[in-house]
Amino acid sequence: MVKSARSPATRPGLSSAELAVTRHLLIHGPSTRQDLGDHLNLSYASTSRLARALVDGGMASEALVPETAIGRPRQVLTAVPAARHVVGCKLTADTAYGVVCDMLGTVRATARMALPKPDARGTVPFAAAVTVIARLVGRLARRVPAIDGIGLAVGGVVARRAIVTEGTFLGWRDVDLATPVAEHTGLPVIVTNDVTALAREQLWFGAGRTHSTFGVVTVGAGLGFGVVREGIAVEELIDNGHLLAHAPVDPRGPRCRLGHPGCVAAYLNREDIEDHAGRALGRPVTFDEIVGASDAGDPAATDLISGAARALGHLVATFAGALQSTCVVLAGEDVAALTASPAMNEAVADRLRPGPHEVQRCALDIVATPLTFTDWARGAAVVGIQHVLGVV
């Protein structure tokens, strides 16, 4: 066990009604008893009882706010951010990026540690990686009074919030990551796909505040997809995103690694773009170099970035149409360069353009959030917060 990762085992869990109130306060901010009752369909007596229980348990504070018009002062309930702290950790192929967050998802400290080098088969040694994660948690635990739980995020397929069925960048297959990390730290652990973590973070602290259904697309080292439907994040995608990633854009286009001519991935996947540019130039070239060349006016590089941006526009339109949501969140390291190209919005606008006798108009709310690895780790932390609060 990590000595400094003190497990506050004495803290009682929240009842489902207490959780509903806490969740409302975290997502929507301070609220009067009256507003809470209206939103959560609770009687005034129930709301008062719940408010008292949360204040007594240190989860919320309550203050009297004078009414501006005639009337009694109102009791305003506010979540106490420091009531819980959670470590979030995003694993890439070579690094564990960690943050410790309070209950509002505010990052209190960050840290990173190198993961062990992969073996000859390209697999990152599992037991040594668990030790690194536990040490990272221990380091972050020293920065806050106590840690209540851990959220871990990995690229690939995760089952039952614990098992890495397919760790895309780590070479892991069917390994239980939650149990050994919980044993090392003595803390509750939840493991999730990294884009699902981002979707769950957006559900509470981003797009979910205004949209109950939305999609998340990440563009960086690989294409990633997350789905929130009617306020619930889809935990495991049926296809790991293949159906959207390989949707056709232009049959005359370049081939993806699976051999599809002109699919979304062929245009948009970073490695595919680098391959296409490298073949044209006769030397290896990185995505950032292509962006730089495009910004400097190189026509071939601009074609590649425009093609990727256009494919992203088609992907957004297809995703929004299939989900029947007006909101798609674009995130990831490469998203800024692509949304800066007019080709993305042109593709979306063309897809939305109604026919001459059609009256229905629709606008899409496309939110672009370029992410650092710290932001990814924060997504994992928010999943950890939801886990320790008892969100199913």
Ligand SMILES: [Zn+2]
């Ligand atoms: Zn393809």
